[in-house]
Amino acid sequence: MKRNSVAVVGAAETTEMGRIPNVSVMGLHADAALNALKDAGLKPTDIDGVATAGASPVELAHYLGITPTYADGTSVGGCSFMLHVRHAAAAINEGLCNTVLITHGESGRSRVGAGGRFGGGGGSSLSGQFEAPYGPVGPPSMFTIPVLRYMKTNGVTEEDLAMVAVVQREWAALNPRASFKEPITVDDVLDSRMIAWPFRMLMCCLVTDGGGALILTSAERAKDFPQKPVYILGTGESVETPMVSQMEDFNSSKAFRVSGKKAFDEAGIKHSDVDHLMIYDAFAHLPLYGLEDLGFCKPGEAAGFINERNTAIGGKLPLNTNGGGLSYMHSGMYGMYAMQESVRQLRGIAPAQVPNAKISIAHGVGGMFAASGTIVFSNEKG
Amino acid sequence: MDRVLPQPTPETQHFWDGCKAGELRLQRCTDCKDAYFPPRPFCPKCGSRSVEEFKATGRGFLYSYVINHRPRPDLGTEPHSIAVVQLDEGPRMMTNIVGCPQTPEALKLDMPVEVTFQSFSDDISLPFFQPVGA
Ligand SMILES: [Zn+2]
Numbered sequence: 001m002k003r004n005s006v007a008v009v010g011a012a013e014t015t016e017m018g019r020i021p022n023v024s025v026m027g028l029h030a031d032a033a034l035n036a037l038k039d040a041g042l043k044p045t046d047i048d049g050v051a052t053a054g055a056s057p058v059e060l061a062h063y064l065g066i067t068p069t070y071a072d073g074t075s076v077g078g079c080s081f082m083l084h085v086r087h088a089a090a091a092i093n094e095g096l097c098n099t100v101l102i103t104h105g106e107s108g109r110s111r112v113g114a115g116g117r118f119g120g121g122g123g124s125s126l127s128g129q130f131e132a133p134y135g136p137v138g139p140p141s142m143f144t145i146p147v148l149r150y151m152k153t154n155g156v157t158e159e160d161l162a163m164v165a166v167v168q169r170e171w172a173a174l175n176p177r178a179s180f181k182e183p184i185t186v187d188d189v190l191d192s193r194m195i196a197w198p199f200r201m202l203m204c205c206l207v208t209d210g211g212g213a214l215i216l217t218s219a220e221r222a223k224d225f226p227q228k229p230v231y232i233l234g235t236g237e238s239v240e241t242p243m244v245s246q247m248e249d250f251n252s253s254k255a256f257r258v259s260g261k262k263a264f265d266e267a268g269i270k271h272s273d274v275d276h277l278m279i280y281d282a283f284a285h286l287p288l289y290g291l292e293d294l295g296f297c298k299p300g301e302a303a304g305f306i307n308e309r310n311t312a313i314g315g316k317l318p319l320n321t322n323g324g325g326l327s328y329m330h331s332g333m334y335g336m337y338a339m340q341e342s343v344r345q346l347r348g349i350a351p352a353q354v355p356n357a358k359i360s361i362a363h364g365v366g367g368m369f370a371a372s373g374t375i376v377f378s379n380e381k382g
Numbered sequence: 383m384d385r386v387l388p389q390p391t392p393e394t395q396h397f398w399d400g401c402k403a404g405e406l407r408l409q410r411c412t413d414c415k416d417a418y419f420p421p422r423p424f425c426p427k428c429g430s431r432s433v434e435e436f437k438a439t440g441r442g443f444l445y446s447y448v449i450n451h452r453p454r455p456d457l458g459t460e461p462h463s464i465a466v467v468q469l470d471e472g473p474r475m476m477t478n479i480v481g482c483p484q485t486p487e488a489l490k491l492d493m494p495v496e497v498t499f500q501s502f503s504d505d506i507s508l509p510f511f512q513p514v515g516a
Contacts, residue, residue, distance in 0.1 A: 024391035027423065034424060034431065044429040065426035113391040122389070126420045129388035131476045133508050134464050135457040141450040141464055145476075149446035152491050197449035197461075197486060245466045245476035246420070250446050 006089040010040025014105070024113025024124065026063055028105030029055055033064055036101070049100035050239075051088060053080030058370045059125070060103060062241040067254065069262050070097035071239045071371065095266075096235070127243045139282060140204055141196040143368040146250035147285045148198065153251045154300035156288070158198050160307065162189035164284040165202050165326050167312045172323025174313070174352035179206050180327045203284035205325035205334070212336035214343075219381060230346045233359065234267025234376035236260055244368040253365070255372035256293035260363065263374035264295070269359060271296055276345045276360040277317055278338035281324040287311070290363050291319075294374070313352070321345065321352045335364035339375060346379040383456045387506045394421045396435050401507040406438040406497050408471055419473035440497035441514070442469040449484055460484065467495055467511050481512030 012035035014020065014028050023031060029052065037044060049070035050057045057071040070091045074083050081102055088100035107114050113124040122128050136142040150156065166186055172178035184202060192202040222229035238258035241247060248254050264271075279290035291302035296317060305311065311319035322328040322341040329337060342360040344350040363374045390398045397420075400407030410417040411425035412432045424431045447465035450457075463479045479495065482488045495511040502508060 022392040024393055027391070027393050030422065030424065034429060037429060044426075063422060063426070065429070113389075113393075123387065124389040124391050126394075129390065129394055130420045132386050133388055134476050134478050135386075135450060135454045135462060136464055136476075137450065137452060137454050140452070141448055144448045145464060145466060146446055148448070148491060194451045194461075196451060196464075199448065243420075243476075245474060250466075 001086065001089055002093050006092050010036040010042065012036040012039045019109055020107070021110040021112060023107070025105050025107050026055060026059060026113060026126075028107060029060055029103040030063055030105075032105060033060075033101055033103045036103075042099070047099050047101045049088060049091060049097035051081075051084035051100060051102045052104065053077075053084070054104070054106060056242060058239040058367065059242045060101075061239050062243070062246065063126075064101075066101070067238065067240070067258060068097065069236070069238055069258060070100065071237060096237075096262075125242075131243055131245055139368060140199065142244050143283055144196050144199045144285070145244055146247060146369070149250035150285065150288070151198075154303070156300075156303045158190060159186050160303035161198065161203055161284045161288075162186040162200075163303070163307055164281070164287050165189050167306060167309070168281065168320050168324045168326045170313055171318075171321050171352055172327035175321075175323050175328060176351060178323040178328045179208055180323070199283060202326070205282045205330035206327070208329045208331055210329050210331045210337070212340050214336075214339060228347050228379060229381075230343050231378050231381055232375060233269065233378045233382070234263045234265070234374075236262030236264075236266070236374040237372065238262070239366075239371040240369060242367060242370050244370075247369055251299065253289050253293050253369045253372065255369065256289060256363070256365070259372040259374045260294040263361070263376050267359075267376040267378075269376065274317065274359050274361055275357040276321065276342065276354045277311075277319045278322075278324075278341055278360070278362040279320060280334055280338055280364040281320055281326050282330070282334065282365065284326065286365060287319060287324075289369075294361070294363060318352075318354045318357075321350060321354065335362070335366075335373065338362040338364055339377075342375070342377045346377055348379075385456045385502050385508075386454070387502055387508075390505075393423050397421050398506060400435075400437070401499055401509055402501075402505065404499055404507075406440045406469075406509055407435050408438045408469070408473060409433050409435050410471075417469075417471040417473055419469075419475055439470050442467045442495055442511070444479065444489065444491055444493050444495055444511075445474055446491065447479065447489060449486070449489070463489055465489070465511070475509075477509060477511050479512065480510045481516035 051072035053075040189202040236259035240255040288302040413430040494514040
């Protein structure tokens with residue numbers, strides 16, 4: 001921590017104290033936040049970093065109408081907010097964001113709207129009230145809801161969606177650790193079991209077991225380690241909404257756009273500098289949104305880009321070279337595996353190695369378009 | 383199996399009271415005038431606490447959807463739509479499209495829809511949408 005580099009400019013508690021039976025947990029967060037914003041002379045849109053514990057920072061940001069480039073959900077008990085302050089100071093010093101809002105709210109006595117952590121847990125959360133009653137059964141029937149709008153806007157067909165899975169299976173065929181390696185055709189995908197129209201089973205990620213871990217240290221120290229270092233060139237993050245129905249635009253993910261732009265800006269690279277790309281593919285439409293929202297394709301052009309084999313073996317932008325969540329593996333929070341493949345590619349040890357890969361991007365999604373993180377890796381210190 | 387139902391909070395009670403009374407109630411900011419959803423006691427656009435409730439037209443169009451082929455037990459056994467409608471006032475909300483076959487042929491994107499309420503308990507009626515004129 002750099003001494004005296006960061007200061008508190010707004011501070012307030014909830015309007016009422018003691019027994020507040022007329023305000024829910026998220027309402028307490030918002031009430032304290034609005035009071036602190038008034039204290040600082042700021043509006044919610046002036047905030048570009050959020051941190052909270054107990055509730056999800058995604059829920060907090062969306063409830064208040066904040067589009068952050070920094071979101072901290074560190075939850076380690078009652079001292080979480082001290083950790084938030086520390087992380088926020090580092091984030092501000094590092095240029096990840098400028099102004100961080102840290103909130104707490106708890107209906108400890110009245111238990112109004114308690115639960116509902118991460119938006120989906122309780123019947124009193126906003127998604128519990130305004131989405132759950134309509135029958136969504138997890139990601140297959142929720143994450144998929146925006147796609148018909150995207151398809152109509154861009155003239156994208158079910159065959160185009162199927163092609164995403166077909167090309168990724170070609171990559172998986174080169175990967176001995178991939179769960180599925182048998183070649184598939186567009187017809188195979190369209191003939192597979194209907195899950196949530198227009199999504200068939202082969203357009204949905206696998207459900208497997210597994211894990212991953214990364215170890216980071218300073219670039220200074222990295223050269224003393226046995227493995228070839230993979231440097232962090234740029235990073236981005238954002239959150240949009242815990243409710244897929246409340247996405248600003250069903251044709252594009254705001255969290256993807258904000259996170260991707262920040263990562264490119266930090267890294268100071270052009271799209272043509274990128275040798276290898278990982279886009280978290282929980283479902284077949286994610287690579288389409290990712291390619292467009294990260295700026296590799298213009299809006300509506302990603303399906304054509306994939307059909308023309310630009311992301312396939314030998315293409316100019318190798319994508320999801322481990323086979324992806326659709327064919328490699330997906331244990332639930334796949335972002336870790338996307339980064340593992342980026343590291344393998346930049347160490348030069350991937351089963352489907354991209355020749356001379358120097359810059360790799362791993363782009364992840366959290367929840368159903370709720371959150372996003374983007375990491376630009378390089379094997380050159382630059 | 384009983385339908386999964388919302389648990390209103392003080393900030394959303396007016397919406398569910400409205401559904402029970404057969405009205406779709408939205409909120410708008412008296413400063414920037416924008417209508418918004420889901421309910422909260424301040425404007426998500428400008429942060430103003432000066433907001434009011436109003437009765438929406440209940441009309442809109444089908445914005446996007448899926449047809450879930452693996453229904454949750456409380457929604458029966460037949461494939462059904464899980465949809466998002468865009469209201470004439472601007473906000474979007476999740477719903478089920480009722481009053482028509484649950485097929486891609488019947489569920490046309492951009493078709494006009496109107497709200498219809500169904501009671502599930504003494505306190506809760508859910509807003510569904512049906513093709514206009516169904
Ligand atoms: Zn306003």
